[in-house]
Amino acid sequence: MARHSCKGERDSLTSVEGKTRAMSEIPLNSDPEVTDSPQVEASVLSEPAISAIAPFRERSLLYRVFLALAVMVGGLSNVCIKQFLLPAQIGGLDPLHKATSLLIVASIGAVAGMFAAPITGALSDRSIRRSGKRRPWIIAGILVASGGMLTMAFSPTIGFIVIGEILAQVGVDTILAVTTALIPDQVPARQQWLVTALVGIAPNVGGVIGLLLVTNFTNVRIPWQGYLLMTIVSLACIGLFLLIVQEDQPREQEELPPFHLGHFLIGFARPLAVADFRYTFLSRFLAYLAFTILGNYTLYYLLDRLSLPLPVAAGRLTMFQLLSTAVLFLASVLAGWLVQKRWGGRLKPVVIVGAGCMAVGLFLMAFFPFWNTLLVAAAIFGLGFGAYLGVDVALAMAALPTTTDSGKNLGLMYTAIFLALAISPVAGAVFLDLLHSHLLLFSFAGVASLLAALQILQKTQWRVRSFADPTVERLGHH
Secondary structure (H helix, E strand, C coil): CCHEEEEEEEHHHHHHHHHHHHHHHHCCCCCCCHHHHCCCCCCCCCCCCCCCCCCCCCHHHHHHHHHHHHHHHHHHHHHHHHHHHHHHHHHHHHHHHHHHHHHHHHHHHHHHHHHHHHHHHHHHCCCCCCCCCCHHHHHHHHHHHHHHHHHHHCCCCCCHHHHHHHHHHHHHHHHHHHHHHHHHHCHHHHHHHHHHHHHHHHHHHCCCCHHHHHHHHHCCHHHHHHHHHHHHHHCCCCHHHHHHCCCCCCHHHHCCCCCCCHHHCCCCCCHHCHHHHHHHHHHHHHHHHHHHHHHHHHHHHHHHCCCCCCCHHHHHHHHHHHHHHHHHHHHHHHHHHHHHHHHCCCCCCHHHHHHHHHHHHHHHHHHHHHHHHHHHHHEEEEEEEEHHHHHHHHHHHCCCCCCHHHHHHHHHHHHHHHHHHHHHHHHHHHHHHHHCCHHHHHHHHHCCCCCHHHHHCCCCCCCEEECCCCCCECCCCC
């Protein structure tokens, strides 16, 4: 009896897994009846709609915290290094053309990241290694990133910094894409609101922690000390996460469709054909463009417009980031909780108000160049960007065209951030080197914030499929 019962359970599980796999390969927007419906609108992954998408066991607090630590590595590179270490290092090597040199280094690194994130994410989707499909790529990412940061640390010229930046960006962006893909892989629906909020703000928190460590435990006039410290902290964060993350048994080669290079490359363009994906991509790009301009050029703002010496400017920059990130953290967690638990998944008000607050903070910096005004701007910008980040990852997950390619599609979403990293130095070079105007630069960032809100105002159509019940969940207009 027991033997027949076990066999029946196995057959039942096999049947469910087969149906689940078949359903997950259907594009979320492939149903013409749903696509043409005027009632289907943009929304977050609301709990009733996705309760069966992630039928996983609950993740411990330790797992969620260590996942955030792993994603925080992105902030150590893209925030701490880009906001302080790299501008200070380039300013010492090329003081006359520091904005242009920063443009060259940051843009090349960002372009490398734009390719690395979706490609490594897509390859991880197809991985069949016994250690898991994501873990090998996380390990490879941290090793490459560490090599890049150490190369930058001891670079005698701008050319060597470019090489190090490429390696660091490729490694860090691989980590971001692959670790974020673990959310749809492993995190149950009822825990996703907090996990996506933590993952959304982790890079920013990591950047502030990095600034605190660098300014308090290294000599700010000796950049290699800061790079070395960031390398050690990054290795520790990833190491802690790898100690606890466990993936399911690897798939067999037969379970994967045959690999065709042409189909593989075309697959990167398919998500962009979905209106929901494009609107989310553009909004993310514009919001992060505003953020990266603020991050990359606040140090120069303090040095040039407020005429502060470097050690004082470093301390003020840390204070600015501490205040902004403290408000950002509270706003992000609160926004994620309210959207998921109290507001029925309505995202538009959060995103619009958040982007509006970002614009107000940036316009204050542009038109009122005083330290006290800067502190007010830091709090307002942190409030707005925190609200945006509280739903940003959930917004990206809701726009995914399929569930089987989460690594590739979330990697594509991260290219919006890397595109912003590439464009922001161009804006800096134009407005600072050519026009010599911090006012125009930060006004440009404010306009980008307003345009980010405008993208979410566009009418979009999303559906969320339930693995337990293959009916379509219609999400109301918000």
